[in-house]
Amino acid sequence: MWKFKVSKFKNTTPHLPKKEFWISDLTIANLMQSCGNHIKASCTLMAFNGPSAGGGSVSVLPLDSAGRQAKTMPLVQAHADFVSDMDFSPFNDNLLATGSFDCTVKLWDIPDGGLTESIHDPVLCLPAEGRRIENVLWHPSADNILTVSSGTHVKIWDVSQPRELYVLDDHEDQVLSMSWKGDGSLLVTSAKDRKIRIFDPRAGSKTEEVEGHANVRDSRVVWLGDSMNIASTGFSSNRDRQVILRDIRKMSEHLHVSDIDNATGTLMPLFDPDTNMLFLAGKGDRNLKFVEVQDKAPYLTEGTADTVEQIKGAAMIPKRAVDVMIGEVSRILILSQSAVVPVPYIVPRKSYTEFHADLFPDTNGGQAAMTAEEWCAGENKLVEKISLDPSKRKDKVAKKETVPPPKPEPVVKPVEPVVTEVKQPPAEPVPEPKPDEPKVVKSEMKIELKRSSVSTPEASKPADQPEKPPAKPSAPAQPRKASVKPFKGVRLSKFRYLKGTPAHKSQHIENIRNSSTTVPGESDAFHANKEVCAVPLRGAGGLIAICELNKPGRLPDAGLPVLQHGNTVMDFMFDPFNNRKLAVATIDAKICIWTIPDEGLTETLTEPTQCLYGHREKIYFIRYHPLAENVLVSGSYDMTIRLWNLETNQEMMCIDVPEHMFCLAWSGDGKKFATVSSDKTVRIYEPRVTTQPIQEGPGPAGHRGARVCWACQDKYLAVSGFNTQNTRIVSLYDTSDLAAGPLNIVDYETTPSILVMNYDEGSSTIFLTGRGDSVVHALEVSEDEPHLFQLSDYRPEGRHQALAFLPKSEINVREVEFAKALRFTGATVEPVSFTVPRVKPQFFQDDLFPDTRVTWEPCLTAEEWFRGEDRVPRTISLRPPDMEP
Missing domain, CATH: 2.130.10.10 (YVTN repeat-like/Quinoprotein amine dehydrogenase)
Incomplete structure (x- = not known):
């Protein structure tokens, strides 16, 4: 359970920008299962998996980009197979390392300002490994030291030679993640054998090895700056996602263990050593979380969580690139289905006209602390710190007109549970002259710190937006009142915390x-x-x-x-x-x-x-x-x-029909049916009117099969299937416009079985599970954007083959049971009850149990239906006569 602790960062809030300041209309690669974060950033550039047939390209954009991007943007044509990981050098913002499933690691020199044309020739290609590359990571304090993981070993390279320095091959299974201590003396790794290991590479020894997380699913580990603590994310034996904090001097003991939730996506940890803020971005999640790491109990203090686009990848920009004059202490870049969303974390202050030194301690500069040769000789040095105070920066540039930071905003306390509408964004800027940020001159290139797109639309507006004329010097513009959108609140799902409970064993059918x-x-x-x-x-x-x-x-x-x-x-x-x-x-x-x-x-x-x-x-x-x-x-x-x-x-x-069909589903009114076919097309037929489809739209790209069901009084079609990377997905379509494509897509794990959907009309909930699964997912379908809302998963003991849901007449409303199913495991049939926690279950919960359609009685005969007649089924109340309303 999270505890409260006073901190100057406790009120730090994420500010999701308006959509026009997202980097949108991107074509993102189909992200394969890998150990990378799929996006990285330097002080001037960002890189993420780009579009290509095999996923071998990388898109690179300036860090201050915003708005819609061209469909034919230049790319780094990096590899022959999927780019599994990438990393910018901390001492050269233009030097990008990429690793790929084609077993190679390449280094790229990105031009200042990003790409103007596609590049194909790397500055260096390391010798190919025997297995695919999983991670690439630069050394935090020594120049030109690159760490590469492939299979069960980790190699450390001096890329200036190039030469292989050390090989760490003490892992018994695939290496999943790695992280350097702040001074570069020690390296920590997590592996698929559930072990966390600490290495002293120059001594050629493994100093520590302990059991990590109990579950075999992917884990991540991060060193907490230059401290003696590490944090790891993974899954518990109960399949809950968790964060474990350890002191490397007592690795066998846990400083702190926190169970986060029961989602299935890998938690990507991003640590800011200046603020001790640990950001947690789960693949497939829609919530970006952060915790503050303390040096004593309770060790981890929960911060604000914010609802964002579905997360495909995440990166934290270097501290030298944040906008200190708006109180921005960190910025996370979220890679979504078709956009990069910058999420700045801002500490509210009464005024932003002065630099707040208490929020911005001196941070790592852009100069390496030592050379590769010095590090190999045994030296340990920390990178020299620099001040983020603009008045103390040594490398000032000519001043030019820009816009001032936004006015301080009231802090909105986060609301649990699921937040589906963004919090109030920063106020729109005032067009008043103000000096620009200084430049930081690095050893090999120049970096200009520009205002975040969150607070300075003029500095990074969409390409299709015309520039506004500058204010006349003789008559400067008067400050105008910022237009602020009202806080719309949050969408609370009544079924968010649904609970599945198996019936007593005496009700099971066994020995099948x-x-x-x-x-x-x-x-x-x-x-x-x-x-x-x-x-x-x-x-x-x-x-x-x-x-x-x-x-x-x-x-x-x-x-x-x-x-x-x-x-x-x-x-x-x-x-x-x-x-x-x-x-x-x-x-x-x-x-x-x-x-x-x-x-x-x-x-x-x-x-x-x-x-x-x-x-x-x-x-x-x-x-x-x-x-x-x-x-x-x-x-x-x-x-x-x-x-x-x-x-x-x-x-x-x-x-x-033109192609082999995977599935067919009748609409709730019985007039139409929908099909999904192997030609990747969703069709709607109205058979009594025409034998031709009345609507067609793009279906799932995979070939393994699909399912379809109608939802919300036939306003939507939900389709489960696979994408081109064989990841299970659920897409939602507007039945009035299939050709427009899906309104939303939710990704699940990569397994070969089809997600079979069962739709509960009263709660607008889709239950999803596949053959051989050990989890039942749940989605609520709503007319509110983004239309699909993930609910709690049900994780029974063992695996099952299928679920069959019973009609509403069989539920027990006295127990707040809104759905009842039979779970077939292959050898047993077990009743399962799905309930919603309520404080006063003795009262009839009319918000959970609206009048239901009687679907277990026919409305008309076959002859009447084929003759063209239609009737609406009667509805009944589920409230027992003796139950209080």
């Missing part, structure tokens, strides 16, 4: 033997209603076991009665209006309709109630209509969608 794991990916592989569940089994003949939910316990070891089809089962689904009616599609292009006896299966059944014939090739999905009884739709490898009337056992419609 020989369950099939080869059901095609287009099938959900498990279906259930409030009475029974269907489980596919291995073995010849296409077997499906039917388990009665009112008979929990252990199934017999042998002799379990089943439905036998004679051919491989492709997909199956229960009739939403008849709990005893099951449709099964088989590989021989046949659809079998079974009627399950009320007492359950007492013997193996081989003859279905009815069969449907019409497809010419195997069927890959079947779906019942959500409102009309006895209407079924099926899709096949014969490139057709067919609609059936089960009352008459007839095919009513046949729609030709």
Whole structure:
């Protein structure tokens, strides 16, 4: 639990700039799973993964860039494969090192002001390694010393020669991260074997080795300046993200352990030794956090968290580049899907006309403390400190007109939980003359510190914005009142802290033997209603076991009665209006309709109630209509969608489709259905009007499969699939304009199984999980931007094959249960309850339980629906008569 401690930085607040001051319209590479942060910055430049077929290019822009960027911007054509990491030299702002999956490390001399044309020739290419490069890191105090990690070893190079100085090969698994002590004497690493090691490279020895984080997921480690402390981020045994603080003199003991949350993205730690602020940016997160490191208990003090764009990468600019005259103590660059967002951290003060020395201690200058030869000879030196006070800087430049800093703003206390709208940005600047910042002359180049785009739009405005004429010297502009947007507040999700709870073991169905794991990916592989569940089994003949939910316990070891089809089962689904009616599609292009006896299966059944014939090739999905009884739709490898009337056992419609379809979903009103196909296209059909799609839009770029579902009264389509790097993603589309592309995309982990979606209408929540997963993700869909809001994950014990959700009639509102599911693990079926914490559960929570549609009763017959009729299902209240409203 975080504790409060008074500090001059306790009120430091992040100021998210207006979108016109973002660096936007960027084409970012498809970021592969790697150990890099994907973006780095010097005092004058920033570099991040650029667009290319294999991810081998790097985009470089001036640090003070803002606004929309050209689509054909020049690039560093760096490598033949994905650029896994990059780093600017702390003593030469133009010298960039890059490492790649092509096993090479290259050095690039970036021209002053950024690139005017693409460059292909590095100034140096180190010999190729045997495995891909994971990290590149410059030495903090010695010039021309570069550290490279590849596989299980770390190499230290003198790039001025070039020559290999030291090899650290004491790791038992892949090196994940590394960090130098401030004086460059020691190096700390974290590895995939869950060990944290400290090396004295010049002595050729490993000085310490301890267990890091309990979970095998990626970890990071950072040395806290020149202190004797290190901080590591990783995952606990409970899969919670955590930060551990250690004193290297007592590595076996923890100074402090803080569990952050249960998100899955790797936490990237960024440490500012001048303020002792440790920033935590999680890959895939939308919250940027910081903690202040103390030298005594409680050691870590939580600071303000701010909602930003979804984080792909993060970097901290050097302290010499911050705008000290607006109280900016640090600035984080967030790499998002198509933009770089500068997030300055500002300490509120009554006045910014004077330099606040208490906020800005002397910081590292731009001159190396020693040469590579001196460091190899055993010397340890700290970089000479310089003052950030503009009046004390030795290298002043001619003054020119600029704009003053923004007026101080009131501090807005952060609100928990999820913040979805940005806090009040800095006030717009006043066009009044003021001296510019000084220049810092470095050993090999000049650096001009310019005002941040957050506070000085004129200094870095978008390229398409015309310049404003300067104020006349004879009549300087009068200060005008800053226009400040009102604080809009935050969006609080009622379901943010949902909790999943498995039922007692006495309610489990156990000992399910020989369950099939080869059901095609287009099938959900498990279906259930409030009475029974269907489980596919291995073995010849296409077997499906039917388990009665009112008979929990252990199934017999042998002799379990089943439905036998004679051919491989492709997909199956229960009739939403008849709990005893099951449709099964088989590989021989046949659809079998079974009627399950009320007492359950007492013997193996081989003859279905009815069969449907019409497809010419195997069927890959079947779906019942959500409102009309006895209407079924099926899709096949014969490139057709067919609609059936089960009352008459007839095919009513046949729609030709251009490509193999991954999934089909009916709209809530039953008028339309949506498909996702292998041609990477999402389509909407209205079959009773036309056999051609009424809308088309771009779907997921991957080829492994996809799922689709409707949300928010059919206003949106959610599509789960894969991107080109095989990362699982969920995209949200506006159903009125599919061609415009997704409104938002949320990334998840890289695993081969498709995220199957189950949408809960009452809470607008999508539950997502895949075969073999050990976590159930949750997203709330809203009409508020950015439309998709991540909720708490449910992490049960062990892995599962599928989840099947029961209708709203089965939830227990007295326990504040808003969704109920059955979890199929392959050997068991376990009920799971999803609840929301409430202080007074004895009252009916009408904000959680709106009137619900009765989806378990049909609205019309098949004949009426095919005739063109539509009806709206009735709604009912979920409040029990004896429960207080």
